Amino acid sequence: MPRTPIVGGNWKMNTDLAQAGTLAAEVRHRLGSQRGCDVVVFPPFPFLRPVTERLDGCRVEVGAQDVATEAKGAFTGAVAGAMIASCGASWVLIGHSERRSVFGDSDAVVAKKLSAALAVGLKPVLCVGESRSEREAGQTFAVVRRQLESALAGLATDTLRALVIAYEPVWAIGTGLVATPAQAQEVHAFVRGTVADLLGRAFADAVRLQYGGSVKADNAAGLWAQPDIDGFLVGGASLEAEGFAAIVRARRAD
Numbered sequence: 088m089p090r091t092p093i094v095g096g097n098w099k100m101n102t103d104l105a106q107a108g109t110l111a112a113e114v115r116h117r118l119g120s121q122r123g124c125d126v127v128v129f130p131p132f133p134f135l136r137p138v139t140e141r142l143d144g145c146r147v148e149v150g151a152q153d154v155a156t157e158a159k160g161a162f163t164g165a166v167a168g169a170m171i172a173s174c175g176a177s178w179v180l181i182g183h184s185e186r187r188s189v190f191g192d193s194d195a196v197v198a199k200k201l202s203a204a205l206a207v208g209l210k211p212v213l214c215v216g217e218s219r220s221e222r223e224a225g226q227t228f229a230v231v232r233r234q235l236e237s238a239l240a241g242l243a244t245d246t247l248r249a250l251v252i253a254y255e256p257v258w259a260i261g262t263g264l265v266a267t268p269a270q271a272q273e274v275h276a277f278v279r280g281t282v283a284d285l286l287g288r289a290f291a292d293a294v295r296l297q298y299g300g301s302v303k304a305d306n307a308a309g310l311w312a313q314p315d316i317d318g319f320l321v322g323g324a325s326l327e328a329e330g331f332a333a334i335v336r337a338r339r340a341d
């Protein structure tokens with residue numbers, strides 16, 4: 088079974104209410120009837136509902152950028168999975184590198200957030216990736232393996248059917264330094280092999296893997312061509328609808 092490509096736009100902490108609505112409408116105009124590639128946008132929490140309303144009835148889906156480890160209660164400032172789902176969003180980013188490095192989310196916290204997302208039926212995009220110093224020290228595979236193991240070990244594959252894994256090398260995020268297609272493919276093949284060790288070969292063959300880190304319309308085609316790259320998680324370039332749509336279109340339909 089061929090894997091359906093999937094491209095996400097992570098808006099991070101950008102846009103205000105009006106801009107989020109406009110961007111959603113522009114994405115809908117360009118990608119709302121897109122077939123052959125799933126498209127998801129990840130607006131900031133306050134704009135989840137207005138963005139899902141703008142995208143209602145079209146093929147672009149909506150996700151949140153993070154989720155609380157707990158289901159409800161006295162956790163000021165946190166946003167529970169059920170709240171996200173009640174806004175009409177269906178996806179959530181888990182363990183984005185900015186959550187790990189800026190907010191201190193540990194592997195254990197990331198694993199809890201994945202469980203919290205699965206418990207309410209949100210589709211998770213689990214993010215992994217090494218820092219520049221880890222790559223320079225030759226630790227890329229060890230870091231990625233540790234992040235995958237701690238999040239996925241012991242989970243049943245039937246709860247993970249919607250799982251997407253995003254490989255985002257921290258040194259390539261927001262830096263303009265994109266991994267070469269060969270560098271990205273090497274780690275993607277490693278991710279798929281590790282998933283096969285943890286969850287079985289059939290699951291690994293079906294799971295979709297995204298690359299993230301300075302993806303733009305003009306560097307997407309070479310990455311799309313790699314056998315283990317099933318799409319992208321796009322940051323900066325997703326804030327401009329035409330550039331974002333061009334990344335989706337850069338895939339050579341097979």
Ligand code: 13P
Binds near residue numbers: 183260299302323
């Ligand atoms: P950039 O595309 O801005 O490098 O961000 C990548 C990213 O972190 C997406 O989640």
